[in-house]
Amino acid sequence: MTVTTKKIELYDTTLRDGTQGEHINLSVQDKLLIAQKLDEFGMDYIEGGWPSSNPKDEEFFIKARQLSFKHARLTAFGSTARFVKSVESDPNLLGLLHSETPVITIFGKTWQAHSEKSLGISDEENAELIYRSVAFLKQQGREVFFDAEHFFDGYKNNPEFALKMLLSAVEGGASRIVLCDTNGGSLPHEVTDIVSRVLAVTGVPVGIHSHNDGDLAVANSIASVMAGATHIQGTINGIGERCGNANLISIIPNVMLKLQRSFTFVEHLTQLTSLSKFVYEILNMPSNTRAPFVGKSAFAHKGGIHVSAVMKESSLYEHINPTQVGNRQRVLVSELAGQSNIRYKAHELGITLPEKSELFKNIVHHIKELEHEGYQFDGAEASFELLLHKEIGNFKPFFEVLETKVHIESSKNAKNVDQAVLKVRVGEEIEHIAADGDGPVNALDKALRKALIHFYPEIKSIKLVDYKVRVLEEKRGTSAKVRVLIESSNGRFTWGTVGVSTNIIEASLHALEDSMNYHLFTLKASAPAAKQVPQG
């Protein structure tokens, strides 16, 4: 086993290989947001997409030119040229150059059966294809990484062929050789062995790209580092095709805290949990509560027997200190946990709750009731803050919706109608107002604004930046409850609100009402609230 203490590079492919996962869909805007966040976290390389494969990725690379990274380098992904004779005019390579990234990652076949059966070319032709593709991109002034597709299977099958292809890439000028366990079935001891052999013959830094088909992608990445690899590819939360890619969220703390190795740029891990959550949010996927390191349950202690002991000396019961990765310890003693959580959260928001009084008990009781109904305040802290202020008598709603009517009509012969009619009380006055919209929720949003703008011109600046619907109790079909989460912005801050109902229109209205109220409330309040999140 090679002993080295070189720093490890992080190469993120959430935006490319991650999007190959089933039900994973990212818009160009989503991808830009994630890229920005990955840079802030400290990734060394961010693979943005495969420019020749679809127009969305092409658009991404154009827009990405506006991003200013503090450290990361953007990379574009693609295959080697198709024909040896036309490397310089290969559309895939030209597409890669056109993406204007400083680094280009190309993959080539290193399993002989693939070269023979799927490309239908001789070993020499494949070696030449790899060599010339790398060399051409290099001549155009780009740094080139070589992804050795199916390397581990290829090596097991025919090591001479596999190594020959790697050496062609090195000869062409590749500055990283990345060994891919494309089908995801390798075992850690095989990875250790093969990475060591590759390091013995190539002169460039070696990386690993693993998939989780054997539930071993994290272990394989660690095994490769222990064998001397210094570059790790993976995705946030392990998203990716089939069973996913190697999960960087698990790899990063293992490498830093367990192997005690350092990364080029990541210095502290406290943003790890929030990075994981951020990506789940953008993907509109529920986060994995059981996820190692960052999951909500990762440091949750249940077994009644040791809870008091856990509190006495955490290090005897936790493999790391949860705050190192931005997570926290939770003690699942229902009653007590509820109260202390609420108090903790209130404190964070700068709200003083009454001590041990009947009032405090009522607050806890009310919140539990709401949670039981399906409310969740994770992404809706503004609703939670309003609720607390209401309970302690600080806040009274600025308006009251007395009546809601929504009318939808569509027919083969006429224009669609999406109309909302609201009766809203503001102080002593009652506004009775209607609006058309693009869908019923939009009509409702417009009507509410129309009713209020007169009294509160400051709501004009509120924009809805996100709207999410989650069906609770999915098995109840169309009569299930839904939870609507809305994120609003006034151009400087964003805040989240929530509504729950079996009627999606009503759930949306509740979230909209909270959003407007929250904006008005924080404007009136002398001190701005603590939990507003600066935009960007």
Added chain:
Amino acid sequence: MTVTTKKIELYDTTLRDGTQGEHINLSVQDKLLIAQKLDEFGMDYIEGGWPSSNPKDEEFFIKARQLSFKHARLTAFGSTARFVKSVESDPNLLGLLHSETPVITIFGKTWQAHSEKSLGISDEENAELIYRSVAFLKQQGREVFFDAEHFFDGYKNNPEFALKMLLSAVEGGASRIVLCDTNGGSLPHEVTDIVSRVLAVTGVPVGIHSHNDGDLAVANSIASVMAGATHIQGTINGIGERCGNANLISIIPNVMLKLQRSFTFVEHLTQLTSLSKFVYEILNMPSNTRAPFVGKSAFAHKGGIHVSAVMKESSLYEHINPTQVGNRQRVLVSELAGQSNIRYKAHELGITLPEKSELFKNIVHHIKELEHEGYQFDGAEASFELLLHKEIGNFKPFFEVLETKVHIESSKNAKNVDQAVLKVRVGEEIEHIAADGDGPVNALDKALRKALIHFYPEIKSIKLVDYKVRVLEEKRGTSAKVRVLIESSNGRFTWGTVGVSTNIIEASLHALEDSMNYHLFTLKASAPAAKQVPQG
């Protein structure tokens, strides 16, 4: 590394350690059902619970006496006695004996800090406690397994102490020494090393019990087997406290298919996928689509580039043959898919598409257009099948919705109204019908059924089993498009359909229409469609 070819024992603790997971709740009846299924699959040992810790587990052991296992042996779990002086009257040990299982597993402290700080006893007292607890149970005619709690951390901290405790258990008569990575933070190379050292000094078979806090529980289990361990503890689907226990569903095929080692009893793996699903069902948890080996996505191929190749030679693209574990290959039609994906999918559905004609080009074009609008056929294969049949002229809708009106009213002073009015044409007849519901989508669903039941009584059997909403272009706020996915069932089969619109009501209607049409179409079609999925 010890080289051995001994058979490996499987010890399942889903019913005990698995139930420590957050949100995991199993009734006594649930536990009995799972125990039966585990035996059928071929587990060697099934840990049923901790009798002294709660009345539910005590009840389980009483009822479990009625179970007749074909192979498995039931075990009860508990701690060593509390005081050396009263081992024979220790309530925990008596509770274990009372459970009447042939095997008893007791855990003891093997990390000195735990012995000292949490038990508050000397090293000698702890060794004596272990020795006498094991010996007492053994004298009562039971086989005793010793779970060495916190062994890996304990060994790293004080190997003499840790080994001494193991030897006390062996001396007492324990027939298995199980090394527990209780806090779940060990790395595979540490496990390899420590298991080898333990095997060198103890004369009894050694087992592993790992937790997934470092995302390495499967790898650690495999590492221990490679070092000579012959007994693996874990849970189905990796359920358990915090990040879960080692997932037997991943370990079993790795050991059999990758390490090529055999288990005492499991001979074939084809029931693995159904075992995993069964436990998720009983737990009332959605199954993990990305789960290695058994997940719905585990052998799903998306990237358009290699689908034609996958069809040619699966072994080049799949680490194992999915049928070995009772799973199957799937090809996903997605935005990245090309013509070959669509053709493959059609083939799978038993639909012959025209060769290279204008018509085929139109079909591809139409599907791409729909995907661009936000359609996605991943979870909506029935919509995709109808679409193809429509394009090639096989299918005409059984009805047409001419007019839709939805009316929603809520006010402070009156009962809420959620009403849908539909004008539906069936053949020459037009039904004009209204229904109230629980929310607008439910009202629509009811109205559509009312309009059709008259003509097609067979729709009566359709039940909606799942309803999902995803907001596309979230940044457009309330005017964003939504995609609705519906899963329907007729009691024997389930099928998925999709609808997209800026109006959630309309999107839901489209998905509902497809669902009804699909059911009627497949009933009329002479041959049942290929993609129906048997329930259960």
